[in-house]
Amino acid sequence: MQLSPEDRALIEAARRAQQQAYAPYSGYAVGAAVRTADGRLFTGCNIENASYGLSVCAERVALFRAVSEGARAIEAVAVVTRDGATPCGACRQVLMEFAPEPEACSVWIATPDHIVARYTLRQLLPDAFGR
Ligand code: THU
Numbered sequence: 001m002q003l004s005p006e007d008r009a010l011i012e013a014a015r016r017a018q019q020q021a022y023a024p025y026s027g028y029a030v031g032a033a034v035r036t037a038d039g040r041l042f043t044g045c046n047i048e049n050a051s052y053g054l055s056v057c058a059e060r061v062a063l064f065r066a067v068s069e070g071a072r073a074i075e076a077v078a079v080v081t082r083d084g085a086t087p088c089g090a091c092r093q094v095l096m097e098f099a100p101e102p103e104a105c106s107v108w109i110a111t112p113d114h115i116v117a118r119y120t121l122r123q124l125l126p127d128a129f130g131r
Contacts, residue, residue, distance in 0.1 A: 001118060007076060010035050011110050014078035017043035017058065018112065025052060031080040032058035034066050034095075037073035042066040059091035063098060073100050077121070078108040084116035085109070092125040102128070 010033050018031025023046055030046040044061025059079060066074065077095060079087055086109055087095065099105040102122040109117040122128075 011078045011108050013041050013043050014080040017045045018080045021045040022047045030058035032062040033078045034062045034074045035076040036066050036071035037075050057091050059087050074098050076106040080110045084111050096128045
């Protein structure tokens with residue numbers, strides 16, 4: 001799998017973010033990182049709540065951190081779990097909103113010690129609803 005230094009750094013950032021997961025209810029730690037068009041990295045982890053439905057996914061935490069710091073375009077995403085899970089449907093839709101080129105937006109799927117797959121955001125959410 002072709003891995004640029006930028007993508008390697010993105011995946012490493014998601015691995016570090018996984019360590020910050022607050023997941024006492026599911027026990028399932030997720031780390032995510034997004035790279036914005038201007039080259040910045042933003043990370044997130046899942047944050048659960050005793051009122052389960054208020055829990056938020058790692059991908060959305062990372063993306064919302066980016067957007068709240070002025071970013072409007074993401075060009076790559078990395079997601080780290082113990083078993084190489086792909087982003088949930090809600091996160092795919094939210095990521096799509098800020099991916100001007102979903103065919104070119106890599107979504108790296110990894111575990112703490114393996115890279116499992118590379119998708120594009122378009123592959124993960126074909127026929128997306130959009131503006
Ligand atoms: N989770 C994520 O952080 N990202 C996903 O794409 C799927 C699920 C979190 C939510 C919850 O804290 C835990 O994983 C188990 O569902």
